[in-house]
Amino acid sequence: MQQVFVFLILACVSSPGTPKSVDVDTDDDVLTGLEKKTLELETQIAGLKTEICALEMKMKEERDSNQNQLKGVSANVSDTMKVVGDHTAALATLRLDIDSLIQSVNSPPPTPAPTDVSVCPGDDWVEHNGHCILFSSESVTWNTAKVRCMYYGAHLMVVDTEELNTFLKIRLRAPDGNSHYVGGIDFGQANWIWDSTNTEIGYTDWRISQPSNGRTEHCLVVCSGSTCQWNDVDCYGNKKYICQKAAVHG
Structure with missing residues (x-):
């Protein structure tokens, strides 16, 4: 054990x-x-x-x-x-x-404003300050020119202001002159009047020693000679002329 x-x-x-x-x-x-x-x-x-x-x-x-x-x-x-x-x-x-x-x-169309446009009868007429002016292309005596203007319902031009006279000088001036009959006449009495109105001529632009008031020089021409001034000439000579009438306002 x-x-x-x-x-x-x-x-x-x-x-x-x-x-x-x-x-x-x-x-x-x-x-x-x-x-x-x-x-x-x-x-x-x-x-x-x-x-x-x-x-x-x-x-x-x-x-x-x-x-x-x-x-x-x-x-x-x-x-x-x-x-x-x-x-x-x-x-x-x-x-x-x-x-x-x-x-x-x-809207209704606006009423057109009244116009005051000077109208002349044709292309041969020139409108200037309410006047219709015709510069002829033919040469005739002063009496014939007067009749021609009357036929157109016009008269030989009355150049009674310097402004109108200057307008004519600008249109007509030429080196040797470019005489045109207008409505001035003296009827042989050296008393110049505008034939269409029978009023005495006031404004003038005579050349030196003019008017000479010769025996047969009783009609007025504008733009005579190189100075393009006024002269008295024989009314029976053939010259161009200037007609004038009032423009129609339309």
């Missing part, structure tokens, strides 16, 4: 050495496995980081692209709004024009 107890004690004392060696081997395997797992995890983490970086780059590119597209859309919207504004303004102007046209169509 004592031997068995001793044997058991020896067995218990010697038996723990063997399990200790087994635990050391097991720990090394576990450590190796953990290191392997850690390496795999680090590799996976590195891969995930790479994927995350790639995703971030893609997101940044997409964000930049979206921002550029947004800017383009904003610019297009601004342009569109400007076009719409222009069209709106044009439409408003068109509406005003249409309203004005409708008003003008519906």
